[in-house]
Amino acid sequence: MRFQHTTTYDAPAAEVFAMLTDPTWREKVGIAQGVVSSTVTVTPDGPDGTGSRVVIDQVQNTAGLPAIAKKIAGDTTRAIVTEVWSSPSTGTIEIVAPGKPTKATGTVSLESDGTTTRHVTDLEVTVKVPIVGGKLENLMADNIRKGLEIEQAVGVAWLEGGR
Template sequence: MATKLHHSIDFPCPPAQFAAAVADEQYWKDLVANVAADLSDLDSFTDEGDKVTVVLRQRVPEKNLPSMVTKIRPGDLEITRTVVWSKGEAAEGAFTAVVSGAPAKVKGSQRLIATSTGCEISFDGSVEVSIPFVGGKVEKAIAENVVQLIEAEHEYTTEWINTH
């Protein structure tokens, strides 16, 4: 059974400004260069007119993984993360993350909402790890790490928007 993932973050900017940032390839290049730069790569950025699709490759060193994970799958993890955003002030999209060589997947949706102080991004998704007995524990650990990543990217994105 999958672990649910719900998280929201606020930005002190209008929705159009946030939407413009995530539709800008330079934003994604700067993000991977500044948030875990030695562990992240921008694989591709595709502007399809009404939406953008971003593929990121991220590595998690074995030393940073919980022991329950390294017992099941030793070595560093490589995660392919895909983010899709529609363009415009009512932007919405989807996200997925797949762990290479492991039965783990994160998937969900994201939505940009106007607020009285700027905008909010709402993430709703699930984490699924198909490993008997310990899958739920691993799912919870992954969900916590996804929230930490969202928060780290939120901090950098706020700085990026303020300077561009």
């Protein structure tokens, strides 16, 4: 299933990119999302070194998920989010849960409009489970959306100086 989410920040794209590639900010997002544990790695990337590779390896609590989802995921589930920014404005994203039949892949981009920046996440969400796969894709997309909404709240505070 296709999933798209746009977050808008009242900040120039360079500031938003710096935030998105700051390990401290990523750790704050994980805390706000209630993850059990998280490791964040950021390394330079891209053809000219202006991009970044951001890897977030986290354990998430599955409390509140429907029984069918918990049966697949367990009480906690590991998610690895990899963003590869080939430049400060565009990149790819992959979300995998090792050993689980779920995956989301797509693109991330920053679109500047003066002092406002849109952070666009465009994903193809896939859950390979017979019969209930579509329902689980919707559930996964909804969880991603909730995570991105928390990320935005932390981002707004960060850009306003709440570091």
